[in-house]
Amino acid sequence: MRYILAFIWRYRFFFLFLVLEVVSVVLIANKSYYQRSVITNATDGFTGGIFTAWSDFTSYFRLKQENERLANENARLWQRLTESQVTNDTLTLNVDDTLRGQQYTYAVARVISNSTTLRNNYIMLNKGKRHGITRDMAVFNPSGIVGTVVSVSDNFCWVMSMLNKHTKVSARIDRLNQMGTIVWNGGSPARGTLLDIPAHVKIKVGDTISTSGFSHIFPEKIMVGTVEKIYVESGEHFYTIDFRYSADLNALQYVYIVKNLLRKEQVDLSNSITDE
Amino acid sequence: MNNTYGKDLLRFFLLIALQVLLLDHVNLGGYINPNLYVFFILLLPFEVPGWLLLISSFLIGLGVDLFSNSTGLHAAASVFMAYLRPWVIRKAGAPADYEGNLKPGIADMGFRWFLSYAAILILAHHLILALLDSFRFAEAGMIFIRLIVSSSFTLLLVILSEYLFMRRRK
The missing domain is CATH 2.40.10.340 (Rod shape-determining protein MreC, domain 1)
Known part of the structure; x- marks a missing residue:
C-alpha cells in the first residue's frame, strides 16, 4: 500500500492530469443534447x-x-389583412367559427x-x-x-x-413539393445541405426550400433558404443540395x-x- | 505569493469575459474561432506548481464551457495543454534558474522561443478541441482546415496581446 501511495505521489502530476481529463470527458458524455443535468x-x-x-x-x-x-x-x-383585399360585399362572408381551431x-x-x-x-x-x-x-x-x-x-x-451536427429538419422544395431532410455539415454558417430528394426530380438553382410541417415541431412553410448547388454523390440515388439560409444566423436579435x-x-x- | 498570482487571477476573469462575450460571437469567415483564453495558461509563471497549473487550466476551460453550452469540452482541451506545458518548456529550453523572476513571455525569453512554445501548445489545445467536439471521418478535411485556421488565428492574437502588454510594462 505504501508503495502504491509513493508511486502515485511520485507521478502526482500525471495522475491529477488523468483525473481532470476523466472528469471533463464524463461531463461531455453526460451532456447529450437531449438531456442536461440539474446543475x-x-x-x-x-x-x-x-x-x-x-x-x-x-x-x-x-x-x-x-x-x-x-x-x-x-x-x-x-x-394579408382582409382590409387589404379586394372585396365584393355580396360575396364575402365572415364566419366567427369557434371550431376553427388554432x-x-x-x-x-x-x-x-x-x-x-x-x-x-x-x-x-x-x-x-x-x-x-x-x-x-x-x-x-x-x-x-x-x-x-x-x-x-x-x-x-x-x-x-x-x-x-444534430440538427435534422424535414423540408421541401416549394415548386415541386418534394420532401427532404436538412442537415449542416460544418463549414460556412451561411449554407446548409438538403438530402433525400430523389435524383430523377428536376431541381433548379434558385428554387426555394421551406419547412414541410411533418416534424410536429415546425409549422409548414417557414422559409429555409434557396438552392445554390445540386449534385449526386457517386453511387447515390439521391441529390445532395447545397442551399443558402434565408435567415442570417450570425445577426439574430429577435x-x-x-x-x-x-x-x-x-x-x-x-x-x-x-x-x- | 500574492503579487505573483494577483495578475494571473485578474487575467483569468478578464480572458473568460473577453472570450465568451466578444470572441465567441465574432464571425471571421465561418471557420475561425480563436480561443484567446489559453493566453492565461501560457503566461502562468515558470515556477507554478503542477497541481495549480492543472487545476487553474481546468477551471478556465470549465468557465468558458459554462457560457458556450459545451460542458467539459474546453476543460479537457485546457487540461491537456497544461499537462504538456512543462514538457514543452523543457524542450524549448528552460531558463537556468528562476531567481531572475523570468516570465514565459517575449520580453524575457525572446520572440522565437515564445513562438515555438505558444505554437505547439495552442495546436495541442485546438487538436483536442477538434477531436472531442465532433469527430467524424467524413469531415476529417473540414476538421483539419478548422484546426489549422483557428490555431493560427489564436496564435496571432496571443502574440499581438503579448506585444500590447509588453509596451505597457516598459
Whole structure:
C-alpha cells in the first residue's frame, strides 16, 4: 500500500492530469443534447444573467436594422389583412367559427447569446419555463428558420441552431413539393445541405426550400433558404443540395418561438404506430 | 505569493469575459474561432506548481464551457495543454534558474522561443478541441482546415496581446 501511495505521489502530476481529463470527458458524455443535468439549470440562471446584461448593452447598436426588419414584416402582414383585399360585399362572408381551431401560438424572444463558428452551435434566448417554453419548440425569425429549443431553465432556454451536427429538419422544395431532410455539415454558417430528394426530380438553382410541417415541431412553410448547388454523390440515388439560409444566423436579435398546441396528439398518434 | 498570482487571477476573469462575450460571437469567415483564453495558461509563471497549473487550466476551460453550452469540452482541451506545458518548456529550453523572476513571455525569453512554445501548445489545445467536439471521418478535411485556421488565428492574437502588454510594462 505504501508503495502504491509513493508511486502515485511520485507521478502526482500525471495522475491529477488523468483525473481532470476523466472528469471533463464524463461531463461531455453526460451532456447529450437531449438531456442536461440539474446543475446546468442553476448555472443557466447565472450565465443567462450575464448574457442579458451584455446584450442589453450591445443591442443598441443594431436597433436600426431591427426596426427596419420589423417594419418590413408589418408591411407583409398588412397585406394579408382582409382590409387589404379586394372585396365584393355580396360575396364575402365572415364566419366567427369557434371550431376553427388554432394549432400554433408564437412568443417573441430576444437572442442573448449566439455562435456560428463552432461545429455545434447553440443560441440562448431570454424566455424559459416561466413563459411556457418547453423542449422541442421551433424557433424562426421573419427571414427564416433558426433552430429548435433543446433545454429550458426558469428564465432562459438553449436553442440548437441550424448550424449544429444534430440538427435534422424535414423540408421541401416549394415548386415541386418534394420532401427532404436538412442537415449542416460544418463549414460556412451561411449554407446548409438538403438530402433525400430523389435524383430523377428536376431541381433548379434558385428554387426555394421551406419547412414541410411533418416534424410536429415546425409549422409548414417557414422559409429555409434557396438552392445554390445540386449534385449526386457517386453511387447515390439521391441529390445532395447545397442551399443558402434565408435567415442570417450570425445577426439574430429577435426571434419567434412556436408552440404547437396539437403536438402531443400528433406525437401520441405516431408513437401508437411505431410501438407495434 | 500574492503579487505573483494577483495578475494571473485578474487575467483569468478578464480572458473568460473577453472570450465568451466578444470572441465567441465574432464571425471571421465561418471557420475561425480563436480561443484567446489559453493566453492565461501560457503566461502562468515558470515556477507554478503542477497541481495549480492543472487545476487553474481546468477551471478556465470549465468557465468558458459554462457560457458556450459545451460542458467539459474546453476543460479537457485546457487540461491537456497544461499537462504538456512543462514538457514543452523543457524542450524549448528552460531558463537556468528562476531567481531572475523570468516570465514565459517575449520580453524575457525572446520572440522565437515564445513562438515555438505558444505554437505547439495552442495546436495541442485546438487538436483536442477538434477531436472531442465532433469527430467524424467524413469531415476529417473540414476538421483539419478548422484546426489549422483557428490555431493560427489564436496564435496571432496571443502574440499581438503579448506585444500590447509588453509596451505597457516598459
